[in-house]
Amino acid sequence: MNELRHGSPVVEKTAHLLGAIAEAKHGVSLSDLVEQLGVARSTVYRILNSLAAHGLVARINGGATYKLGPRFIELARRISPGADRATMAEAAHPIMQSAADRIRESFKLSAPEGDEMLTILATQSPAEYAISVRVGSRSPKHVGASGKLALAHSSDEAIAEYCAKGLPARTAHTITDPDVLMDELRRIRDDGYAEDNLESSQGLRAIAAPVFDAAGALVAAVSVPFIGDATPDRKRTIRKEVTEVADSLTQLLGGTMQKSK
Incomplete structure (x- = not known):
């Protein structure tokens, strides 16, 4: 995972993590995220917990698999109806x-x-x-x-x-x-x-x-x-x-x- 030269390492890791979750059609586990991103398990876990607290990610049926959270639907609604529908779908x-x-x-x-x-x-x-x-x-x-x-x-x-x-x-x-x-x-x-x-x-x-x-x-x-x-x-x-x-x-x-x- 390449990080932006003058960017924030944590933000870069978070952005890549969200991208990986978004691309997983049926959700993605903590272990899979660690393997895909090449980031320490403890770091991925802390980022996921923070994102979940803000509704940006959620566990599927309360299990160990993550998906994008309801906060994204709210944010997408502010962009356009088309984006809103795509996110809802x-x-x-x-x-x-x-x-x-x-x-x-x-x-x-x-x-x-x-x-x-x-x-x-x-x-x-x-x-x-x-x-x-x-x-x-x-x-x-x-x-x-x-x-x-x-x-x-x-x-x-x-x-x-x-x-x-x-x-x-x-x-x-x-x-x-x-x-x-x-x-x-x-x-x-x-x-x-x-x-x-x-x-x-x-x-x-x-x-x-x-x-x-x-x-x-x-x-x-x-x-x-x-x-x-x-x-x-x-x-x-x-x-x-x-x-x-x-x-x-x-x-x-x-x-x-x-x-x-």
Whole structure:
């Protein structure tokens, strides 16, 4: 590890350490950092402790593996919305992948953009046959679980403006009546989650939960799409995992979690 000639050795070591953590997609251990950086174990340990105290790094699930911490999301938000989303997606990836592996379903993270929802991250189920989600795909907000969540947490004026533009159908089950949609949005606010019941694509269902920032605004939605009907127990399992992932991201953003029902 080369250090800047007229720089601070500690800052140089910290910068290289943060870079190594950022490049590790699934986190990195203390031992791995020591080996990569060629720095004394005690030095790396002290730097990690200081960074963790400031929220710049965090242990994954409280274990011995480190990732970038929630403070980076806060700092990224001050740069640009694009950087904010990229950082949120990076923070969400290990959480979503762990949940996908646990219940063998694909997970999706979507963010509101105008009248649409934009898919910014997808994690694949380990099952042999699983739904593949395309990052960058878009859908109208009244179509699907994530979009309805975004509308449900919008102002009445914003909802009325959206409905005034028309509610085109994707399938025979898409909600196209503004009054019916308003009833659905009220239910979603009460329940804390949303469902897609064959509304976006024939045969496809989904359950979604909201992600809130420190200002209480919905900034994303976590969802699990699945084909066909699911048993009540299976739906409860999916809803629990989706809600827990969304709550974890809300915590990273310094937001307030909703009570699950």
